[in-house]
Amino acid sequence: ATRLPVLDGAHESLLVHATTSVDDVLQLAVSLQPAAIVVDSIQTVYLDGVTGAAGSVTQVRECAAALLRVAKGQRIPILLVGHVTKAGEIAGPRVLEHVVDAVLYLENDVAGGPGRILRALKNRFGPTDEVGLFAMTPRGMEALPDASLKFAGEAGTGGPAAVAACVEGSRAVLVEVQALANSVPKDVPARRVATGVDINRMHMLLAILSKSAKLxxxxxxxxxxxxxxxxxxxxxxxxxxxxxxxxxxxxxxxxPDVAFAAEVGLGGELRGCTQLARRLGEARRLGFERLIV
Known part of the structure; x- marks a missing residue:
C-alpha cells in the first residue's frame, strides 16, 4: 500500500483487501464485479470446509478450482501469484498448472541488475515463445523499450565476445556472448560452464569446433x-x-561492427535462420555494418 502514490492516480480505482479467506474474495468478486482480481498468493489462502492448512495440496487445488469457477462464470480475469521451489517450479500440485489458462514466470536478472524477464510456460490464447522485458524502477516495473541496448549495448568493451542476432518470440534482440578459454595441463580435466546457453548445446558446438575447425x-x-x-x-x-x-x-x-546469426550443423556447415529481415533491421539500428548468416 505504501507504493500506491507512484501509480499516478491509478490507485483510486484499486481495492486492496487484506484477507486469507477465498470465500471473502469470491463474495467481493460477485458483489463488486471488478475488472480483474490479483490473489497474492495462492499458497497463503484457504477455503472453508476444505481440510488441510493453507498451502497444502488439497487447499491449493480447491482454492484454484473455486476461483476458476468465478472467473469463468463472472467473466473476471484472475491472476494467481504463486511461490516457486528451489528448482524453479511452481510450488504445490501440478493440477494448479492444468487449471489455469496461462502460466507465466517472472525471472530476475541473473547479473543482479534491475532487469526482469517474463516468460510464458503455458498459454491457451497465444504462443509460448514470447518474452516480456522489464526493468524495476522507483515507479515500479516498467517495460524495457530497447532490449538490444541492454544485452549488447557494451559489446566489444570486455574480453573476447561475439554478438548474436536472436529472435525471442516476435522480437529481434542482439545479445553479447562472452567466452573465456583457458588452457589446462594434460592431466587436468577441462571444465565447461555455461550461463545463458544450454550446456549440452555448448558441448556439441565445442565438439564441432574440434572436428571441423581443428581447434x-x-x-x-x-x-x-x-x-x-x-x-x-x-x-x-x-x-x-x-x-x-x-x-x-x-x-x-x-x-566490433559484425554480428552473427546462423545455426551450426554437426558437419560444421552454417544453416540459415528465420526472420532474417528483423535481425538485419535490429543490427543496422545498433550500428552493425555486417551480419554473417
Whole structure:
C-alpha cells in the first residue's frame, strides 16, 4: 500500500483487501464485479470446509478450482501469484498448472541488475515463445523499450565476445556472448560452464569446433556467458558462440561492427535462420555494418 502514490492516480480505482479467506474474495468478486482480481498468493489462502492448512495440496487445488469457477462464470480475469521451489517450479500440485489458462514466470536478472524477464510456460490464447522485458524502477516495473541496448549495448568493451542476432518470440534482440578459454595441463580435466546457453548445446558446438575447425578444445576449460542475464534458446546463436570461443582460444578480438546469426550443423556447415529481415533491421539500428548468416 505504501507504493500506491507512484501509480499516478491509478490507485483510486484499486481495492486492496487484506484477507486469507477465498470465500471473502469470491463474495467481493460477485458483489463488486471488478475488472480483474490479483490473489497474492495462492499458497497463503484457504477455503472453508476444505481440510488441510493453507498451502497444502488439497487447499491449493480447491482454492484454484473455486476461483476458476468465478472467473469463468463472472467473466473476471484472475491472476494467481504463486511461490516457486528451489528448482524453479511452481510450488504445490501440478493440477494448479492444468487449471489455469496461462502460466507465466517472472525471472530476475541473473547479473543482479534491475532487469526482469517474463516468460510464458503455458498459454491457451497465444504462443509460448514470447518474452516480456522489464526493468524495476522507483515507479515500479516498467517495460524495457530497447532490449538490444541492454544485452549488447557494451559489446566489444570486455574480453573476447561475439554478438548474436536472436529472435525471442516476435522480437529481434542482439545479445553479447562472452567466452573465456583457458588452457589446462594434460592431466587436468577441462571444465565447461555455461550461463545463458544450454550446456549440452555448448558441448556439441565445442565438439564441432574440434572436428571441423581443428581447434584443440579438449585442452581448454571453457566458460560462456550471455550478458544481461538473458537465456537464449534460438539456435541461430550457435555461430556467435563458436566465434567467441575461437577468438578466446586464439587471443584475438571480434570486429566490433559484425554480428552473427546462423545455426551450426554437426558437419560444421552454417544453416540459415528465420526472420532474417528483423535481425538485419535490429543490427543496422545498433550500428552493425555486417551480419554473417
Amino acid at each position: 584443440p578444445v579438449y585442452r581448454y576449460e571453457v566458460y560462456l556467458n550471455v550478458t544481461g542475464g538473458l537465456r537464449i534458446t534460438d539456435p541461430s546463436a550457435d555461430l556467435a558462440v563458436c566465434v567467441a570461443v575461437a577468438a578466446s582460444m586464439k587471443g584475438c578480438r571480434v570486429a
